[in-house]
Amino acid sequence: MSDSPHAQTGHRLEALLTAPGDEALEELLLWVLEGPVTGPAGTSPRTARLTLLAEGLRTHPRRMELEDRLRAAWTRGSLVRLLAETGLPVHSTLFKESFERLVDQLAPRLAPEDDLFVLVTRLPLTPADAEWVAALDDGALAPWTPLLAVPPETLLDAARLLGLRAAALGLGRDLLELFPGKAEATSPFFTLAGVIDRLAAAPQAVEAYVAWEAALATCRLHLAEAHERLDRRGVTTDLIFRLELLEAQLARLALLLTVATGRADGRRLAAELIGSAARQRGVRSLARNSMKRLAQKVTEHTAETGEHYQVASARAWDETSWSAAGGGAITALTALGKYAIGALPLAPLVAGLGYSLNYTISFWIMQLAHFTLASKQPAMTGAALAAALHREAGSAEEIEVVARITRSQVAATLGNVLSTIPVTCGLVLLAAWLSGEAPLSPETAEHTLHGMHPFLSLTIPYAILTGGMLWLASLAAGWSANWSAYRGLAPAIARHSRLRRLLGAEGAARVADFTARNLSGFAGYTVLGLLLGMVPVVCKFAGLPVEVRHVTLHAASLALAAGSLYGTPLFSWDAVAWGMVGIVLIGVCNIAVSFGLALRTAVRARDLDPAERRRLWRELRSAFRADPRRFLWRPAEGAAEGVA
Template sequence: MSVSTPAPRLQLRGVPSDREMDAFCVQYAPRAPGHPAVRDLLRLLSEVPDDGLEPRLEWVERWIHWMRDRIPAQGLTDADDLALSPSNSRLSLLVRVLEGEGALRASVTRLVAGVCASSRGLKLFAQVGLSAGNGFFSELTDRLVRGVLPAPPEPGKLSELLLRLFPVPEDAEWLGTLSPLLLARLTALVGDPPPPEPTPSSRVRGDLMDALVLLGVQVTGLGLAEDVRDRTPDMSFRASPFLRLRMVGDAVLARDGAQESLADLLRVVEDCRGVVRTVTQHLEDFGVSVDLVYRLECIQRGLDRMEAIARVLGSPRGEPRWREALALLSDLLRLAHADRSVRALVRRNARLLARKIIERTGNTGEHDITSTQAGFHQMVHSAAGGGLLIAFATALRFFLMGLPLAPFFAGLFVAFNYAGGFVLMQLLGFTLATKQPSMTASTLAAAVGEDTGPDSGPRRMERLAELVPRVTRSQLAAILGNLGCVLPVAVAFALGFQALRGHTFLSQEQARDVVATLHPWKSATLLYAVLTGVLLWMSSVAAGWFENFVVYRRLPEALAHHPVLRALVGVKGARKVADALERHAAGVGGSITLGVLLAVAPGVGSFFGIPLDVRHVTFSFGALALAGSALGSSAVMEPGFLAAVAGVLGVGIINFGVSFTLALGVALRARDVPVSQGLRFLGAVFLRFLRNPLPFLIPPRDEPAMGGTQAQVVPLAGPPGH
């Protein structure tokens, strides 16, 4: 607001005198004439450089520092501006001073015109926050080098000036709090230098127009790529909105950003987003490619940037345009800092990799979840078959470890034992309980992260209310089947071996060693259980990756039509092979990976001098059963043996907990679901379990059979008052 009482203009010559300083303070801040911000502003305005880009940029830095000074700003504003924030209070003071002091206004106007005339904003508007097409390791190396070595100055680029003025990411929030109205008033004061110098607004507008055209060319090239077009088969090339995007961009440039052309651009941008959504859905159904997902993100970011620029260009001058410009600048500042952050690069690429893994893992996990009593009993029987194989694999492991083999061949045969047992389990349709948490976690994350609308919260809660009890019941069934069969089969095997050979399968020394290594606090067995949980999660990662690879590359379809395979087994046989590959890809891939990891981990630790071992609950329980058979019935009631039983119980809890937590975290990251939101949903489910735990353990009798009507969804929390 302009001052209402006229006052003699200040005649500043270099550093202001005390009398000039006092007159200035009384005139523009009568309610706080001694405020340091007023005196600092007078010194700042008296030192505006007349020439040179670098001195002018240094002055702009000092101005931003003055704007952000944390000294309270009480008394700087007029009565009508008492609600302004400290930064806007200082901005209001600057506007009032420039409105009242023509000489100061002229010097600042020349400075702004000089900075804009010497700077270019194309990189800022068209490249900051958008991919340059570098690979992960190339980009990682570049960011590490930039973080260590000093960067050469580039004062002519607005992208560098933005980071110079706002050196920390939190500055983006401060930038967004500035008043668009005050900035519009300031622009009206200092944005029109005398001819023949170009106005700053025309320079920035030209850069925005250039960025709009450049972004249109880049996004069009990405959107018309073959793998994008292949996933929109119902759309002809000529009808592609990406092709129209390029044409509309040319029209915007030809018509100098006319309102009609900008409105057409916004409509085409929305059509392009529809294509991106179609391709994304296709990837979720038919396999994910990290490269394609990365390019789709580049397209989405480019479209968002084009829309933001179009809104700035299409807004009326003054406060509306500055409101859009502040939103754009805040976003650019956040992305500019992210472009230099190694952590942001790693997080982004980890999310892309997670997306590739968990989509197929979640599909596989759906098969490990039962809905009915019949399904529950079937899971118990399937897991019992898995326990049968685990018991024999445990005995075979002890046999192999007793052979006089070199470490490499000993580890190789143990890996064959583990992997062979897991693969046979997969092909026979048996279940291993510890492989389920990583698979079902991805399915659970899908239920958390599917909807994003205003009513998404209740829908997610309803899905969790239906899904989580099914997951826990299925896991309980698998545990009961595995452990319930491992114990009798291992004991029967040990007793049969003793009857045939005349001595126990394990020696007394081996049996006591097994019991000692499973003691929960006198050994590192619980730490080894954590390592095994990580390995279980890694096997689920491999399972999801391999199934995604098979589906995305359409290997089943290729095998079904392979001429050599058809000649060998016939058309129907080739189709059966293809179906088997698609059905068992995740299971076989995860089984082989888990077997190799369980065998290799101790050897890797030994190579580096680290005493590593694995503790898998079913193998540990089988080994303890063999040890108990060797020690006799009286020994199994001794405190040491009972402690080993408790150790096995702890191993099981840790195996499940670690693998499930890791898998859920990766799945939530891949689906862009905040971890806090996922934990909040799971907390609500836990409270529901405390209120009524029975449905989490036993399937209700009135739940419909598979293929019938859907189960009625029970909300997590009842109506008010219940």
């Protein structure tokens, strides 16, 4: 027969007197937490357990000893650590804090004995536990207030410790550099610790508390201005992490000093500590805000590039088509170089590096010549569409942005394909005229031609994978633009003393301008070249037959294979026709995947309303059904000039 609840409570209280260390205290807390927060008819079994425990303590024959034991456990020296550190990152860098939390989840750590901070971190706390504490009524708390009230001097010690840490963090060099020309002593964090010390010396002095409130407001304004300056120049995850840590430290300081000076009871502080302890275990939540800000900044830089890829007029359509035609001509040479490297007796890794170099050099030439590569645009334009949604520009403008984007994809793809096929055929004829042989051997050409069938090969999955590579390349371009802006790279190059001595002031300025205009493009194209060249090689090492399928490269390869086989028994118009179908499907997959991933990334980074996205999708379908040509073809003469 099981013991009654009163008997169970008595046993747990007896254990508290006899058990060494914090084991019995931890068991007691776990027993309370095991009770459900809500029960039938609006009751709270957990609150009932707390009340039962208080009653058991009141009627216990060794009540005074138990109260002394609880009071001693609660007011030990580690209480300062509990108040100042619970829920707040220990390290000032995101990587180090994330790594330590991850290791703590995988391997135990030998912690100091009788440490309240360690005890709380071992409890299975959740945000619901914090809500339960915040909602407790005075009747349930009254028996515990004399025992568990934190001494004001302990609260003030925790505030002084946290104030010193916040001041040191706020005076970090990277944060000070956001305010060039200002002396260190002008930072509000320079005097923060002194203000807290004066309040700790006279907690009831109105003037000291008013000075603290003014210092707190000034520090928060300083951090808000730091965020604004970061938004203008570019961000880093570590600096964002430190700014958010400072904001959390200031919030904890405000709470500690409010309770210490008697302006609030400890219930809100207890709920905050429990909620913070529940959040402290997670690695994902730790990185979420910092990574979101970085993603937002990267997509903003990507969107700035994407603005250049929106066809708003007939003239813009023609310009995009001619630019894409140049890109298609370069791609014909790229495809020829790819097969030339494949014919060499190279080790797989060396061949992969050769493919990557071939792609990257070709893409760099396109960047310098202002040519366009089809399906690289969508990843940029996805971020531009998200920017329009974020501005709440209105349905008409949002639909027009989508129409401009899709027109640019059609113009670029047609320009690439309609250029690369005849240029590649010309290269085949030139090779045959110069050497008397086709550029590809019959075996290679036949394998290439039949491997392009969209349904009898893995062409479509490969095209989807390539769309993901295009998206990653756009992220690299956006990240490099953010990095350059954060470092002030272009102005730094223009002022670089050795470069100015070597090239003169005007030469250094030209290098800076070239860097500002081309760095992100070079970075994106370099990453794309490495992915296209190395991913198949790396997958081959793992036994995975992965290939890339880019619409323009596919068209050039198709023309190269068909041209090499033309006039031989191995040539097949059916295979060529299916290859042309494959071009269309590859283009759709490349564009849809890269655009979709970029849009999703930008939407998540900007916290856009899902309802607004659904509304836009409905209106887009209606607009497309009403006028498909608006989305797929050259605008009429007289339409708005330029690109958005």
